[in-house]
Amino acid sequence: MPQNVLVTGASSGIGRATAELFHAKGWNVVATMRNPSAETELTGRERLLVTRLDVTDHASITSAVAEAEEHFGPVDVLVNNAGFAVLGPLESVPVQAIERQxxxxxxxxxxxxxxxxxxxxxxxxxxxxxxxxxxGKVAFPLGSLYVASKHAVEGVSESLSFELRAIGARMKIIEPGGVESDFGHRSSEVNHDEELTEYGPLLEKVVAGLKAGTGAEGAPASGVARAVFDAATDGTDRLRYVVGEDAEQAIAHRAGADDAEYLAQVNAQFGL
Known part of the structure; x- marks a missing residue:
């Protein structure tokens, strides 16, 4: 019988590509998003349920999981993909944005x-x-909140892997680098108080560098989706899956460099 996967943040980018790949592989797919009424392409497909799930709304989480079980039975694979990035100097970021991140x-x-x-x-x-x-493994300037949240995902996942193993389940972590999607525009926000002029030159260089890293040169979302599918189905206890040449190089460099070497490399990367 087909297995069942629930994907969060499936309206675009990695989440959408992941939902489409699992569906193409014969799985029952629950594609969740904050605004399913705006979705037209996925809606109505056989073996594919589009439903509302806002990860900040606990009632919607309960409802989506219950609806998934009603349509297809218990979830076999959960793909936690929903996320966004709060960028900018910490001094400029409202506390509400920190909490939302x-x-x-x-x-x-x-x-x-x-x-x-x-x-x-x-x-x-x-x-x-x-x-x-x-x-989640390498920091960059003006990304303190996003970097912190993804470092948290790494720690949470690694710790939970022991709990999941105790109940016969598995944990997998996907670590993409730059992705050819609209994440840098649709799923990120840049905070900057123009009165804090001291940060201006840094902001300009970093935003330019990040856009270059998440644009046409990034890995396709379909490639990340393939890594998600492989991780979910390989039947191994492997924990981490790095996706993209930029991620492979940066993570390897960070692992082999001391702090001075690492900071010098990041400064050079952004022209600081």
Whole structure:
């Protein structure tokens, strides 16, 4: 029988590509998003349920998981993909944006995971795939909040891997670098108080560098989706999957460099 996957943040980018790939592979797919009424292409396909799930709305999480089980049965694979980036000098970022960053990227991920664990435990099977980032292993200027949230995803996932193993399930972490999607525009916000002129030159250089890294030169979202599918189905206890040459190089360099070498490399990368 087809297995069942639930994907958060499936309206675009990695989430959408992941939902489409699992569907093409014969899976039952629950493609969740904050505004499903705006979705037209996925709606109505056989073996594909489009439904609302806002990771910051716990009632919507409960409802989406229940609807998934009603349509297809218990979730076999959860793909925690929903997320966004708050960028800019910390001094410029409103406290509400700080809270929203962690509510989405960390607390929301934990809440969705928590919602599927009872069935994982009773069935003694299941896979959680958390979409982290290169930013989960390597920091960059003006990314303190996003970097912190993705570092948290890494730590959460690694710790939870022991709990999942105890109930017969598995944890997987996907670490993409730059991705050829609209993430840099649709799923990020840049905060900058123009009166804080001291940050201006840094902001200009970093934003230019980040746009270059998430534009046409990035890995296709379909490539990240392939890594998600492979991780979910390879049947191994492997924890991390790095996606993209930029991520491979940066993570390897960080692992082999001391702090001075690493900071010098980042400064050179952004022309600082």
């Amino acid at each position: 962690f509510a989405t990227n960390v607390t929301g991920l934990l809440a969705v995971t928590k919602a599927v664990l009872p069935r994982f435990r009773t069935r003694r099977s299941g896979v959680v795939v958390n979409v982290s980032s290169l930013a």
